Amino acid sequence: MRLVVARCQVDYAGRLTAHLPLATRVIMVKSDGSVLIHSDGGSYKPLNWMSPPCTLREGVADDGVTEWTVSATKTDDTLRIRIEEVLHDSAHDLGVDPGLQKDGVEKHLQELLAEHTTTLGDGLSLVRREYMTAIGPVDLLCRDAAGAAVAVEIKRQGGIDGVEQLTRYLELMNRDPKLRPVRGIFAAQDIKPQARTLATDRGIECVLVDYDALRGIDDPSLRLF
Template identity: 80%
Template sequence: MRLVIANCQVDYAGRLTAHLPMATRLILVKNDGSVLIHSDGGSYKPLNWMSPPCRVVEGTNDDGVVEWTVTGKDDDTLRILLEVVHHDTVHDLGVDPGLQKDGVEKHLQELLAEHPATLAEGLTLVRREYPTAIGPVDLMCRDARGASVAVEIKRRGEIDGVEQLTRYLELLNRDPKLRPVRGIFAAQEIKPQARVLATDRGITCAVVDYDALRGMDDPSARLF
């Protein structure tokens, strides 16, 4: 990961346009190919970003100011002018083991792995924690037609979860043995904004009744 703290101006051009005037910010260039611009506030969300895969070209403009041009897969661009660079380092973070989920979310994944048809009729499990280069997909399944379905499971479904599943789908659909891969975003509660974003991206939303699933997992019916 590359960390750059600089006085910078950022202009985005794509489906819309956005402008960040000159100010001191943190720029993250991650090994997965994403570029994120943060301020010292606003919680965890970047002010602007480019999702992977993207290409970064560094140069200088006619005024001698360092300029980055970040191009995304849809030819969206981030133009970053770095007036003063205060810090520029590269760090190897190694392989991340992934998020260790809380008990409810982990149990929810186990229950849905046992009963995938509660998400969609005819859905069958291929594998839990299906590995990808950017982390494991909660459930990899097949639908009644044999097509691949990636399932992301959250206790509370928010926009970040949809973005996470979107990244998985972009990567999985590059594999000719899997594609086309569609997505199901499953949660006990899904925020309206997350539902709108998921629908816009062709992702199916599924609200899960945790207590009903627990009722299907009756320990008294087990031999062991």
């Protein structure tokens, strides 16, 4: 990850336009290609950002000011960052992140899906929960009707980080001649549009799951109408 603290102006153009006037901000460039602009406030949410897949070009504008241009790969969206002064610039290798392990709803959701794997796809059968890889456990290892291996990553809220996590698992599992080919299913109660786009681009199937229906709260036999 690259962290830059700079006095900068930011302009976004695409489905909408947005302008951030000159001020001191933090620019984060992640290893997945995403670029995020943060201020010293507003909790975790960036002021503006560009999600992968995208490309970053560093150059100099006609007036001599350093300018970064971030372009989306699949759309015409662009993020232009004019950097007037750099206060800090550093790069850090964070290594492989195993992902956030949650208890509660997410753990229960995993248990329910392990018992009802066909809700993820016809013919799916469970091989093992918490199948261990060198970088952490895959939530579910299943087999489809044809006997092919399927790795399932389960999240309550499906974001890009979850897709990245499953991608890393799939890369390792497909090196195992006893498993490959292994395909992936990203299952969540809600899947963000950016995460769905990234998953589709990587050949990972997205499945929305209904937690209430799985645990029987939404049992049709209990309804009056």
